Amino acid sequence: MSTATTTLGLNVSSSLVSNTYLDENANKMRSKLVPWEGYQRAGLATAEEIALIKKVDRQPRAKVDSLLLSDGQTYILLYLRLLKKLQRVDTMQCLLILMGDALLDHVERIPLFTQAAESDSDLPFGPLLRALETQDEFVQLKASQILTVLLSSEKIPLPTSTLRSYINFLATFIQGSSTNKREVSVQCLESLLTRPQCRRIVWENPNVTAGLIQILRQKPSPQLTYQIIFCIWLLTFEPDVADQINSQFDVIPIMLDIAQAAAKEKVVRVVVSTFRNLVLKAPEKNLPAMLVAQLLPFVKNLATRKWTDEDILDDVQFLRDELTNNFQSLSTYDEYSSELSSGHLSWSPPHESEDFWKDNATKLNDSDFAQLKVLVKLLQDSTEPLVLAVAAHDIGQYVKHYERGKKVVTELGAKTRLMDLMMFDNSDVRYRALLSVQQLVSQPWVNA
Numbered sequence: 001m002s003t004a005t006t007t008l009g010l011n012v013s014s015s016l017v018s019n020t021y022l023d024e025n026a027n028k029m030r031s032k033l034v035p036w037e038g039y040q041r042a043g044l045a046t047a048e049e050i051a052l053i054k055k056v057d058r059q060p061r062a063k064v065d066s067l068l069l070s071d072g073q074t075y076i077l078l079y080l081r082l083l084k085k086l087q088r089v090d091t092m093q094c095l096l097i098l099m100g101d102a103l104l105d106h107v108e109r110i111p112l113f114t115q116a117a118e119s120d121s122d123l124p125f126g127p128l129l130r131a132l133e134t135q136d137e138f139v140q141l142k143a144s145q146i147l148t149v150l151l152s153s154e155k156i157p158l159p160t161s162t163l164r165s166y167i168n169f170l171a172t173f174i175q176g177s178s179t180n181k182r183e184v185s186v187q188c189l190e191s192l193l194t195r196p197q198c199r200r201i202v203w204e205n206p207n208v209t210a211g212l213i214q215i216l217r218q219k220p221s222p223q224l225t226y227q228i229i230f231c232i233w234l235l236t237f238e239p240d241v242a243d244q245i246n247s248q249f250d251v252i253p254i255m256l257d258i259a260q261a262a263a264k265e266k267v268v269r270v271v272v273s274t275f276r277n278l279v280l281k282a283p284e285k286n287l288p289a290m291l292v293a294q295l296l297p298f299v300k301n302l303a304t305r306k307w308t309d310e311d312i313l314d315d316v317q318f319l320r321d322e323l324t325n326n327f328q329s330l331s332t333y334d335e336y337s338s339e340l341s342s343g344h345l346s347w348s349p350p351h352e353s354e355d356f357w358k359d360n361a362t363k364l365n366d367s368d369f370a371q372l373k374v375l376v377k378l379l380q381d382s383t384e385p386l387v388l389a390v391a392a393h394d395i396g397q398y399v400k401h402y403e404r405g406k407k408v409v410t411e412l413g414a415k416t417r418l419m420d421l422m423m424f425d426n427s428d429v430r431y432r433a434l435l436s437v438q439q440l441v442s443q444p445w446v447n448a
Contacts, residue, residue: 017145017187021180025138026097031058034094044085052078056098068102068109076102076112077119084120084127089136096131096142103149110153124150125162132169141184144170151198152191163201167192167208174211182215186227193234203241206248213249222264229255229267233274242281246289252278253293253344260298265308272302272315279322287326288338296323333360340374343382345390351397361401369408372398376412385426392418392429396436406440415440 116123131143173181399405421433
């Protein structure tokens with residue numbers, strides 16, 4: 001792995017997720033009164049707990065730090081036990097702020113939280129996970145912030161059920177409409193995904209990756225773009241992810257578009273490092289897709305630029321060499337197959353070459369018409385005019401050059417779809433569909 005790749009890492013274990021919304025609201029809430037005596041009268045807290053909490057509630061940071069220094073375990077247990085028992089939003093806010101303050105710039109206090117399990121197996125994660133179920137956004141995000149610090153810093157394997165529950169919440173936040181939830185959740189993932197165990201559990205939940213890709217399609221800020229691709233980069237250290245992520249989420253063309261338009265060098269850097277991972281971990285799946293997406297001309301261009309971080313050239317040169325070697329070894333039909341597999345059809349040379357179709361039409365029949373079925377599926381499912389026009393054209397060429405093709409494509413549903421596309425709102429799609437239908441009706445029916 002290149003230096004450019006390894007230096008992408010962040011020191012995430014000792015710092016809280018940083019967010020203006022959380023910081024500003026925490027500052028406002030620190031002065032709010034909480035009716036602690038009322039909890040004692042209601043039998044929800046003991047006199048000893050109330051006496052302890054009042055020593056830290058709304059007190060100067062220096063005083064609280066002094067108490068944590070002398071009696072940290074007592075106070076962390078107190079915060080967690082009260083959070084477990086007390087459900088009023090303002091009380092939960094206060095307790096979560098106290099926990100966040102305890103952790104901020106004090107990585108040595110993390111074990112005080114995780115050791116709480118010795119006195120109660122529900123601690124520390126149970127109350128924090130349940131806090132995510134409240135309807136108060138501050139409580140949800142402050143709990144996420146604390147959970148992330150604890151889960152990304154623990155040295156031993158984490159409880160799988162805890163991780164899955166937390167990732168489910170993050171997936172919901174990422175796919176929701178709240179800007180604050182999206183931004184905080186992405187930061188949380190940046191920290192969590194440094195752990196292989198977390199990467200595997202995140203990948204098991206397709207809503208997380210789908211949510212990240214959806215945000216990228218909305219063209220977020222350069223910073224959020226960088227953070228999302230950083231998450232994808234971390235995910236692609238897992239071979240299974242590198243093998244499947246492009247076929248499932250189309251990340252290669254999306255990230256290429258982002259890199260081509262990026263004004264920030266760090267965005268290009270993390271995209272290139274992600275591409276390197278994809279090639280190293282799953283070259284057979286990703287190199288053809290990269291060639292189809294026209295990555296090779298882009299990395300050749302990148303290789304000529306001056307970079308503030310010269311280490312980026314290691315990844316660029318690696319990609320250029322791998323793509324060049326792969327391109328030279330491809331046959332024309334390999335190029336066509338790669339393009340077909342990618343789903344991004346364009347008017348590349350094979351489509352309009354009569355010689356190509358004379359030589360290769362019957363290859364679409366291999367493995368029980370596997371590639372023909374891919375072509376028909378693109379014709380049926382795509383909404384992109386260019387893809388539809390090229391797919392319609394290719395169906396016509398297949399029928400023209402394979403005498404039994406008419407029956408096969410009709411049985412696969414392509415004829416019905418082509419007739420529908422003759423009324424499509426794009427003129428090129430209508431024209432290509434018409435030509436293919438003419439091939440279907442002019443060719444004699446030959447029984448298979």
